Amino acid sequence: MSLILLIEQILNGLQFGIMLFLMAAGLTLIFGVMGLINLAHGSLYMIGAFCAAAVAGLTGSFLLGLIAALAGAALAGALVELVVIRRLYRKDHLDQVLATFALILIFSEGTRWLFGSFPLFLDVPDYLSGPITLPGGIQYPLYRLALIVIGLAVGLGLYLLISKTRLGVQIRAGENDREMIAALGIDIAKLYTIVFALGAALAGFAGALVGAIQSVQVGMGEPVLIMAFVVIVIGGIGSIKGALIGALLVGLTDTLGGIFLPEVMKLFFDPSTATSVGSSLASMAIYVLMAAVLVLKPAGLFGARA
Amino acid sequence: MKVMTMAATAVLALGLTNAQADPVKVGMITTLSGGGAGLGIDVRDGFLLAVKQSGNSDIEVIVEDDQRKPDVAVQLADKMVQSDKVDVMTGIVWSNLAMAVIPSVTAQGKFYLSPNAGPSALAGKGCHPNYFNVAWQNDNLHEGAGAYANFADMKKSFILAPNYPAGKDALTGYKRFYKGELAGEIYTKLGQTDYAAELAQIRASGADSVFFFLPGGMGISFLKQYKDSGIDLPVVGPAFSFDQGILQAVGDAALGVKNTSQWSKDIANETNKAFVESFQAEYGRLPSLYASQGFDTANLLLSAMAKADVSDADAFREALEEANFKSTRGNFRFGPNHHPIQDIHVREVIKEGDVYTNKIIGTALTSHADAYWAECDM
Numbered sequence: 110m111s112l113i114l115l116i117e118q119i120l121n122g123l124q125f126g127i128m129l130f131l132m133a134a135g136l137t138l139i140f141g142v143m144g145l146i147n148l149a150h151g152s153l154y155m156i157g158a159f160c161a162a163a164v165a166g167l168t169g170s171f172l173l174g175l176i177a178a179l180a181g182a183a184l185a186g187a188l189v190e191l192v193v194i195r196r197l198y199r200k201d202h203l204d205q206v207l208a209t210f211a212l213i214l215i216f217s218e219g220t221r222w223l224f225g226s227f228p229l230f231l232d233v234p235d236y237l238s239g240p241i242t243l244p245g246g247i248q249y250p251l252y253r254l255a256l257i258v259i260g261l262a263v264g265l266g267l268y269l270l271i272s273k274t275r276l277g278v279q280i281r282a283g284e285n286d287r288e289m290i291a292a293l294g295i296d297i298a299k300l301y302t303i304v305f306a307l308g309a310a311l312a313g314f315a316g317a318l319v320g321a322i323q324s325v326q327v328g329m330g331e332p333v334l335i336m337a338f339v340v341i342v343i344g345g346i347g348s349i350k351g352a353l354i355g356a357l358l359v360g361l362t363d364t365l366g367g368i369f370l371p372e373v374m375k376l377f378f379d380p381s382t383a384t385s386v387g388s389s390l391a392s393m394a395i396y397v398l399m400a401a402v403l404v405l406k407p408a409g410l411f412g413a414r415a
Numbered sequence: 416m417k418v419m420t421m422a423a424t425a426v427l428a429l430g431l432t433n434a435q436a437d438p439v440k441v442g443m444i445t446t447l448s449g450g451g452a453g454l455g456i457d458v459r460d461g462f463l464l465a466v467k468q469s470g471n472s473d474i475e476v477i478v479e480d481d482q483r484k485p486d487v488a489v490q491l492a493d494k495m496v497q498s499d500k501v502d503v504m505t506g507i508v509w510s511n512l513a514m515a516v517i518p519s520v521t522a523q524g525k526f527y528l529s530p531n532a533g534p535s536a537l538a539g540k541g542c543h544p545n546y547f548n549v550a551w552q553n554d555n556l557h558e559g560a561g562a563y564a565n566f567a568d569m570k571k572s573f574i575l576a577p578n579y580p581a582g583k584d585a586l587t588g589y590k591r592f593y594k595g596e597l598a599g600e601i602y603t604k605l606g607q608t609d610y611a612a613e614l615a616q617i618r619a620s621g622a623d624s625v626f627f628f629l630p631g632g633m634g635i636s637f638l639k640q641y642k643d644s645g646i647d648l649p650v651v652g653p654a655f656s657f658d659q660g661i662l663q664a665v666g667d668a669a670l671g672v673k674n675t676s677q678w679s680k681d682i683a684n685e686t687n688k689a690f691v692e693s694f695q696a697e698y699g700r701l702p703s704l705y706a707s708q709g710f711d712t713a714n715l716l717l718s719a720m721a722k723a724d725v726s727d728a729d730a731f732r733e734a735l736e737e738a739n740f741k742s743t744r745g746n747f748r749f750g751p752n753h754h755p756i757q758d759i760h761v762r763e764v765i766k767e768g769d770v771y772t773n774k775i776i777g778t779a780l781t782s783h784a785d786a787y788w789a790e791c792d793m
Contacts (some may be wrong), residue, residue, distance in 0.1 A: 114619045121611035217448065226452040228635055228664035233643055240645035248618065250643045253611065322643060323608040324635035324664060328449045332606055364612050371601070380600060381586075388578050388602040 113247050118368055119361065124253045126360020127260030131315035132333055133340040133352040134267060135308025141347025142283045142304050145194060146202050148209040150312050150337065151330025152216035157182040157313025158320030158329060159220055162231035171234035175317050182313020183306040190305040195298070213331070221327050228326040231317075256318055263311070264353055271349060280304060284347060336363075339395055343402045345412025354410060359395050366394035438473040439725045441716070442495035444488055444516065445506035447480035451631050453660040454508045454705050455480070458530045460698055461709030462505070468693065469717050477501065483508075485515040492516045496523055502725045503528060505712055508705070510534040510553060510581040521545040524728065526735070530712040531705060534580045535587070538754050539787035545728075547735055547753045549712040551677055552785035553581050554588030556653035559675035559759030559779035560626055561592030564651055566779070567673070570595040573622035573648075575613060577629065578602035585628035585653070591786060598622030603629070608636045614644045624648055630655040635664050642668035649673075654773075657764055659703040662771040669764045669771060677755070678707040678744050679762050679775045686741040701772065707743045714740040746782065752791035756784045 136150050160181030165174030189212065197205045232238075233252045240248045271277040279300055282290040291297045316330065323329070340359050344351025371387025378386060402410060443462065446455035459478055466474055477499055481488035488507065495501045503526045507513045513532035520527050521543040533552040537543070564572060574589055574597060576582035582602060590597075598620040601613055617625060625648050629637050634656030641650070654676030662669055680691050680701060690710055694702040702710075719734035738749050750756050759780040762773035 111619060114615055117615040117618075118612055121609075121615065124611065125609060221448070221452070226456050227660045228453070228632055230664045230666050232639065232666055238643055240643075248645060250611075250640075250645070252643055319608075322636065322640050324632035324639075324661075326632050326635075326664075327452065329608070329632070332608070367604075367612050368616065384600055384602050385578060385583070388604070392578075392604050 113245065116245070117247055117249060118364055120247075120249060120253070120257070122361035122364035123357065124257050124260075124360070125364055126357040127257050127264075128315050128319055129333070129336055129340050129360055130353050130356035131260060131263060131311050131318075132337040133344070133356050134264075134349055135311040136337050137341040137344070137347055137349065137352045138280070139305055139308045140341070142280055143194075143198065143301055145197065146205050146209065147194075147308075148206060148334070149189065149212035149216065150308070151334030152213050153182045153186055153309040153312040154316035154330040154333055155220065155327065156185050156216065157316030158231065158325045159224060159229065160313065161317035161320055162229040162325045163224075165231055166229070171237075171321070174231070175314070178313045178317030179310050182316070183310035185313075186309020187302055187306040189309075190302045194305060195301075198301075217327050224327075226327065228324045231320045231325050233321045252322060259318065263314070267311075267349060276303070336395070339399050341409075343399050343409055345406075345409030348409070348411040351409055351411030358398065362394050362398050363391075366391040370394070437724060437726060438475055439503060439716070439720055440499065440501045441474060441476045442492075442499060442501035442504045443476055443478045443506035444481050444491045444495070444504065444512075445478070446483045446508050447478075449483050451483045451508060454531070454631065454703075455506070457660060457703045457705035458506060458508060458709035458712075461694070461702065461706035461711075462530065462713040463709075464690075464694055464697055464706075465710045465713035465717065467697075469713075471717060471720070473720065474717070478506075481507070481512060483512070485512050488512045488516050489519075492520055496520060496525055501525065503716060505530055505716075507532050510584070511579050513537070514580060517546055518543070526725075526728075526731070528712050528716060528735075530708045532581070533754065533785075535584050535785075535787055536580070538752050538785050539790035540792075542752045542787075542791035542793055544732060544753075544793050547715070547749065548755065549715055550708040550755070551757070552754045552787065553584035554591065555755075555759060555783060555785060556655075556675045556677065557585045557588030557626075557628060558592045558783070558786075559761070560651050560653055561589040562759075562779045563673060563675060563761050563777075564589075564593050564595065564624065564626065567624075567649070567651070569593075569624035569649065569651070571598045571621065571623045572626050573598040573600075573617045573620050573624070574626045575601040575603055575629075576627065577605040577607070577633065579605045581630075582628060589626050593626075603633075607633060610637045610640050611644075614640060614646060617648075618644065618646050622648060625650045627652050628655065631661065635661050638665045638668045638672075651675075654678075654704050654762065657762070657773060658705065659701045659772065660705075662764065662773075666771070670766065672764050673776070674762050674764070674773070675759050675779055676704055676762055676773070677757050677759055678704045679760055679773055681774055682743065682745060682760070684741075684743075684745045687743040687745070690743045701770070711740070711742050711744070711747070714742070750784045750788045752785070752788040752793075754785050754788065756782055759783050 157178035161174035161178040164177035237252045241251045340355040344355025370391045374383035374387040479491045505528045508531045510532040529548040533548045538552045576585040657674040718740035722734035723730035761777045
């Protein structure tokens with residue numbers, strides 16, 4: 110295993126983690142501020158990807174596709190909040206899980222009805238395609254590098270939004286004591302709609318960015334959703350910082366585990382058994398990580414409440 | 416009495432000579448929602464097209480969606496066998512679902528005609544007189560790819576497949592025929608969408624070619640990322656990553672790739688030509704290999720129905736074994752373990768106008784049987 114390969118894999122882990130962060134940030138924000146478990150977050154990811162594919166297909170511009178993804182997912186999020194989620198705040202988590210699970214089915218079949226069952230085409234734009242050579246002779250796809258940069262920029266923007274703006278103050282206050290900020294004259298219903306739309310937009314954005322190098326199809330959101338839940342449990346529910354650290358940990362564990370565990374197993378088994386045992390262990394790696402974190406810190410790494 | 420005479424006259428007028436009276440009830444469990452829906456929908460549409468074209472009203476098809484989940488498939492199968500009282504079952508696309516359903520269905524005395532999944536476990540020791548595979552044994556297309564790799568002078572292949580029964584059959588099949596050495600061998604997660612880590616390994620391995628089996632959305636992701644990674648090695652794979660349903664989503668990244676298939680839309684025979692045209696007219700899209708398999712499965716069933724009554728299991732089984740139907744693939748017959756003996760072709764991905772599709776460039780294996788039939792004892 111050469112150093113170049115190792116660095117390339119670490120970059121891959123980072124890139125995967127950053128994309129998970131975009132998903133997890135919205136999920137954790139919605140849970141933290143509104144106390145809502147939103148299983149339909151993966152559907153918003155899918156909506157973003159489909160909006161991007163449809164608009165990029167029509168106009169030929171990837172950038173317009175991205176904007177459409179942000180707008181489409183935010184719009185869908187706001188609509189869902191107004192029509193469905195609003196009725197669920199006072200219910201317990203089981204009702205929320207049931208209702209948002211129903212939303213997954215509605216969104217999946219609705220998308221199939223609109224776009225058909227076959228995957229859509231969405232490609233990396235020409236100016237970001239192909240590999241570039243990094244210092245040290247590492248060949249790395251430019252698009253993935255761009256994903257890391259964009260993800261970090263969004264993370265920074267989110268940090269500034271929450272810590273420096275008036276909306277951010279309201280969001281943080283809403284996390285701590287929602288009755289009190291309602292009493293102070295903040296329109297809590299509007300705040301909730303904004304937070305939900307923001308979370309949805311982040312998910313849709315991630316869906317569009319990832320859709321360009323993966324397959325844009327119905328059901329693409331659910332596997333990512335499970336990972337995003339793992340991330341927010343590790344990072345501590347409600348914490349954006351936790352989501353970032355958790356996402357990077359999960360991304361690196363998953364990527365590096367997939368590479369190194371089969372190699373380690375080769376010391377004990379013949380190559381073909383080793384790859385199969387190693388890959389099985391690698392798929393468990395992030396759940397083992399989650400269990401370990403929960404044993405040491407039951408509220409997650411940066412969780413406020415237990 | 417009058418009604419019966421009229422019915423008899425109608426039968427004579429249609430030229431039907433069989434004495435069959437009971438309608439055949441078919442239970443089709445396939446994937447119609449979720450990620451793998453495109454495959455199941457093609458199987459269903461191909462099957463129903465053949466039933467419609469036959470004009471045979473003695474066949475009733477019940478279609479249910481397994482959502483690609485083994486537990487759902489098992490429940491549906493129980494319901495179809497016990498309360499719907501079906502005679503024949505078909506439809507399952509995925510090998511892990513097939514393994515969960517088929518052994519219990521055949522053990523209850525029903526016939527199962529597989530339009531897709533052909534796990535090795537059911538071709539060898541686990542074979543059953545009532546189980547017929549109309550598509551292929553899982554290893555077959557990969558064996559074809561291995562044979563093609565030798566022909567194309569590939570000496571150091573990097574091979575990868577998902578970690579599930581068909582994935583293991585895939586790499587076993589490739590290695591059975593491929594004579595060169597391996598630069599690496601990886602099992603990925605089923606449903607994995609990001610292949611950055613695997614691509615980095617391929618780049619570092621010094622391979623001269625890549626063989627992969629990643630059906631459905633997995634293949635789309637892999638090919639797009641492969642192109643973007645700048646790795647410039649020839650790729651070979653089975654048709655599953657290059658079927659008509661997903662090629663449009665892959666785009667240019669698939670152009671020129673060689674893949675192996677038992678079927679292609681340009682196989683020159685009357686049945687196939689008529690099938691491609693009528694499928695396009697009926698559904699407004701080109702058929703995939705899954706659609707051709709569904710179509711052939713229905714025609715096999717119809718051919719057996721014309722010969723024997725399904726309530727006479729032994730006679731019906733013999734009628735199925737004869738495989739006396741016109742396959743879209745041309746040559747088709749069953750081996751002793753009820754799996755096909757057929758040609759495996761090499762296709763190349765091309766662009767016809769605006770549509771990405773495949774064209775046959777050669778034959779990898781002729782009258783090819785699977786490797787497990789000798790272990791089958793029935």
